[in-house]
Amino acid sequence: xxxxAQELDTGPASLYVYxxxxxxxxxxxxxxxxxxxxxxxxxxxxxWRDRLAGVLTSYSDMLFEHPALARSxxxxxxxxxxxxxxxxxxxxxxxxxxxxxxxxxxxxxxxxQFATATAAEQSTRGQAPEAAEEWDALTRVIHGxxxxxxxxxxxxxxxxxxxxxxxxxxxxLQALINGIAHTPTPTPTxxxxxxPDADRTDS
Amino acid sequence: xxxxAQELDTGPASLYVYxxxxxxxxxxxxxxxxxxxxxxxxxxxxxWRDRLAGVLTSYSDMLFEHPALARSxxxxxxxxxxxxxxxxxxxxxxxxxxxxxxxxxxxxxxxxQFATATAAEQSTRGQAPEAAEEWDALTRVIHGxxxxxxxxxxxxxxxxxxxxxxxxxxxxLQALINGIAHTPTPTPTxxxxxxPDADRTDS
DNA sequence: ACCTGAACACCGTTCAAGT
DNA sequence: ACCTGAACACCGTTCAAGT
Numbered sequence: 001x002x003x004x005a006q007e008l009d010t011g012p013a014s015l016y017v018y019x020x021x022x023x024x025x026x027x028x029x030x031x032x033x034x035x036x037x038x039x040x041x042x043x044x045x046x047x048w049r050d051r052l053a054g055v056l057t058s059y060s061d062m063l064f065e066h067p068a069l070a071r072s073x074x075x076x077x078x079x080x081x082x083x084x085x086x087x088x089x090x091x092x093x094x095x096x097x098x099x100x101x102x103x104x105x106x107x108x109x110x111x112x113q114f115a116t117a118t119a120a121e122q123s124t125r126g127q128a129p130e131a132a133e134e135w136d137a138l139t140r141v142i143h144g145x146x147x148x149x150x151x152x153x154x155x156x157x158x159x160x161x162x163x164x165x166x167x168x169x170x171x172x173l174q175a176l177i178n179g180i181a182h183t184p185t186p187t188p189t190x191x192x193x194x195x196p197d198a199d200r201t202d203s
Numbered sequence: 204x205x206x207x208a209q210e211l212d213t214g215p216a217s218l219y220v221y222x223x224x225x226x227x228x229x230x231x232x233x234x235x236x237x238x239x240x241x242x243x244x245x246x247x248x249x250x251w252r253d254r255l256a257g258v259l260t261s262y263s264d265m266l267f268e269h270p271a272l273a274r275s276x277x278x279x280x281x282x283x284x285x286x287x288x289x290x291x292x293x294x295x296x297x298x299x300x301x302x303x304x305x306x307x308x309x310x311x312x313x314x315x316q317f318a319t320a321t322a323a324e325q326s327t328r329g330q331a332p333e334a335a336e337e338w339d340a341l342t343r344v345i346h347g348x349x350x351x352x353x354x355x356x357x358x359x360x361x362x363x364x365x366x367x368x369x370x371x372x373x374x375x376l377q378a379l380i381n382g383i384a385h386t387p388t389p390t391p392t393x394x395x396x397x398x399p400d401a402d403r404t405d406s
Numbered sequence: 407a408c409c410t411g412a413a414c415a416c417c418g419t420t421c422a423a424g425t
Numbered sequence: 426a427c428c429t430g431a432a433c434a435c436c437g438t439t440c441a442a443g444t
Binding site: 105107113137150171177178 | 333
Binding site for chain 2: 417418420
């Protein structure tokens with residue numbers, strides 16, 4: 001607030017004529033930046049999954065460049081014009097993939113939450129200089145874990161720490177999309193355990 | 204810091220003898236609270252998926268009661284004793300379900316990230332009094348969206364807003380687990396597109 | 407009616423000075 | 426050597442007073 005006011009050559013109080021608080025300001029700026037998200041990413045010829053992943057990557061790249069905003073995007077859900085455009089595009093891609101409607105509706109939330117959380121996580125780490133040191137500490141702890149008490153952690157030590165952020169991001173998005181596409185939402189009526197994939201429209 | 208110092212009847216400066224900064228303090232408190240997570244949730248007779256979901260729900264419930272901590276847990280990854288215990292338990296459950304090792308190793312991160320992000324999101328909303336008002340605004344926007352420009356959002360309006368936080372949480376966890384179990388990690392060697400499910404040990 | 411200087415009530419962190 | 430009072434450099438938000 002104070003920084004923005006300074007940029008605008010005025011006192012911070014003046015901003016409160018236009019926004020109620022910091023959360024509202026963040027939401028407005030976020031929606032503005034949402035306009036920069038690439039809804040038709042380069043690999044236009046790819047699978048609908050790849051294009052979906054591309055849109056979400058573009059979204060998270062945008063947040064990555066604005067760490068403070070990424071953090072507040074997790075709590076302050078926007079509802080502006082550009083947000084709706086993004087939502088529409090994500091739903092259209094899921095529909096193109098034949099993902100059942102109710103699963104797509106709940107799925108977009110997880111997809112956006114994942115992209116947002118990842119951006120918040122990594123961009124904050126990128127900011128702090130002690131990030132590398134912290135990662136070193138985790139590496140040592142994981143590799144030095146006792147075999148008897150933590151057999152799985154010990155065995156998987158290398159895998160747990162493996163992969164570039166990009167590779168992990170790509171895999172996570174695929175896993176997320178697959179999970180959304182293959183997990184039926186509960187039926188509104190209190191019916192007993194529904195047949196898996198009962199309401200899928202496509203496979 | 205100041206609040207804690209007050210609780211301890213001293214000045215904030217004294218805390219810096221024991222911790223380097225707020226992030227380190229949060230990490231220490233978080234690991235302590237991780238000790239409260241129920242690793243053998245009630246439904247001990249359920250599917251491995253249900254037990255996995257149970258552990259993660261217990262984790263997110265704990266964070267839900269400590270909103271400030273939930274927010275910092277997203278960035279400050281702990282590496283203490285209780286964190287390792289939790290990691291070990293999650294890996295054991297995934298192994299029990301026959302999830303391939305490399306997928307399990309990357310999967311635990313997403314699972315914990317999802318639970319953390321959800322807790323941070325909802326507990327912050329629970330704190331702020333304007334949360335309900337904000338949700339009302341989103342509801343109006345979604346229901347009032349133009350059919351021509353946003354056909355999918357319009358059609359799915361009800362579904363987008365449907366479901367209790369608990370139902371959504373449960374479904375999301377299932378989707379996540381399914382996705383992790385069915386999405387092969389990239390092979391380290393630069394091989395061409397691997398056969399789907401190539402390295403699954405179970406189905 | 408619209409805007410804002412100055413103040414209020416907070417933060418985390420540092421460091422010189424004490425014991 | 427260990428601890429801490431006081432200060433530094435910030436925040437977001439409010440409101441009485443100005444134009």
